[in-house]
Amino acid sequence: MTTRRKFIKTAGIGAVGAAAGTTLAAPAIAQSKIKWRLQTYAGPALAEHVIKPAVDSFNKIAGDEMEIELYTSDQLVPTGELFRAMQNGTIDAVQSDDDSMASPTEVTVFGGYFPFACRYSLDVPVLFNQYGLNEIWAEEYAKVGVKHISAGSWDPCHFATKDPINSLEDLKGKRIFTFPTAGRFLSQFGVVPVVLPWEDIEVALQTGELDGVAWSGITEDYTVGWADVTNYFLTNNISGAWIGHFFANMDRWNEVPEHLQELLKITFDSSHYYRQYWYWGGEANLRVNGTKMQLTSIPDAEWQQVEDAAVKFWDEIAAESEVKAKVVEIFRKYNADMAKAGRPYRYT
Structure with a gap:
């Protein structure tokens, strides 16, 4: 017969064993961050x-x-x-x-x-x-x-330069920091694209290694310090965003x-x-309201030469592959739709 003492002793061992089992079981592995x-x-x-x-x-x-x-x-x-x-x-x-x-x-x-x-x-x-x-x-x-x-x-693409740009002729020979594709396009107007680390641009403008940038809009020129080392901002742009x-x-x-x-x-x-x-x-x-850069503009009739050249540039890119042709066709369709929609989507 099981005595009360034996029962209590056995039950105690079992309880301890159960508790130990709970304590010693492998804890859930916390997911690392x-x-x-x-x-x-x-x-x-x-x-x-x-x-x-x-x-x-x-x-x-x-x-x-x-x-x-x-x-x-x-x-x-x-x-x-x-x-x-x-x-x-x-x-x-x-x-x-x-x-x-x-x-x-x-x-x-x-x-x-x-x-x-x-x-x-x-x-x-x-x-x-x-x-x-x-x-x-x-x-x-x-x-x-x-x-x-x-x-x-992001922002539109404008020229910020040390010398004023009032005509396409003024672009010739200008050493400009810009994006690869933008540089490829602008080179036909005499622009000399320059590739430098982004952090070196301000010093390059100060030393004369660069004549300007076509990298951003005026907000970025002020924010990153380029407005402090350039004098003019061209209101014409080659892209609105x-x-x-x-x-x-x-x-x-x-x-x-x-x-x-x-x-x-x-x-x-x-x-x-x-x-x-x-x-x-x-x-x-x-x-x-900005005070650091003087605004200049190329007349619309003259700037139209740049817009016309862009159409040919699109054709050139589209001829390179089927995927590029598909993207160009989407750009054409979209811009045609916006022009037909009229104000405020496009001013025609």
């Missing part, structure tokens, strides 16, 4: 507006699950090597245009400022979200192991849980929205 390194094309002053608010917002919401470490232009790798570094996993994500990061895709030539493809900043999200460019970019980048997350618009993107290494993207992928998209979209009004308002405000 995901960390991404993202490099932007922008220098520190510009990054404060074009990317940092979105990264700060993402990190705040993601909390202990994920963190983006932000690096500015050329901080980890030179801008021209951004694509390769992302593709091979040296960095996880990039904010840039296709053109300046030298991505090996059929759509690279359209990144940054493709001449006269866009007249206004709203053209960019409409082209990507309603006219089919998102699907083309996604497919082209998937081929090379990169996730195209989203596209957005820069086309830029967020990209990620495909493997790293696929490792991120779906809810964090969605959060990345939303916060990057908030960056696109912020830039939309920051640039749009800044361009007008600084033309009217």
Whole structure:
């Protein structure tokens, strides 16, 4: 017979054993925090507006699950090597245009400022979200192991120069820092495209290595300090909006849980929205109230030569491949629709 003492003793051992079993069982492994390194094309002053608010917002919401470490232009790798570094996993994500990061895709030539493809900043999200460019970019980048997350618009492309530009003749021989495709297009008007690290531009303007830049609108000229070392701003532009993107290494993207992928998209979209009004308002405000640069203009009739040359340039690009021809056709269709729509979409 089991005595009370034996029962209590046995029960006690069992209880201790059960407790020990609970205590000694392997604890659930806590998921380690995901960390991404993202490099932007922008220098520190510009990054404060074009990317940092979105990264700060993402990190705040993601909390202990994920963190983006932000690096500015050329901080980890030179801008021209951004694509390769992302593709091979040296960095996880990039904010840039296709053109300046030298991505090996059929759509690279359209990144940054493709001449006269866009007249206004709203053209960019409409082209990507309603006219089919998102699907083309996604497919082209998937081929090379990169996730195209989203596209957005930046500022228009104007000349900021040390000497005044009042005619096309004044462009001849000017050493200009600009994007590869923009430089290829502008060279027919005598512009000498110059490639330098972004952080070296201000000094190059001071030393005379550069005569000007065709990289941005007036908001950026003031923000990054170029308005302090140039004297004139040409109101004519070759594009109404820069086309830029967020990209990620495909493997790293696929490792991120779906809810964090969605959060990345939303916060990057908030960056696109912020830039939309920051640039749009800044361009007008600084033309009217800015004190550092004198505005100059090339007469519309003369500038028409540049617009006519852009049409031929589009034909030249379209002849290079089927994908490029498809993108050019979308630009043609979109601009034709806007012209038919009339004011305020296009002034005809």
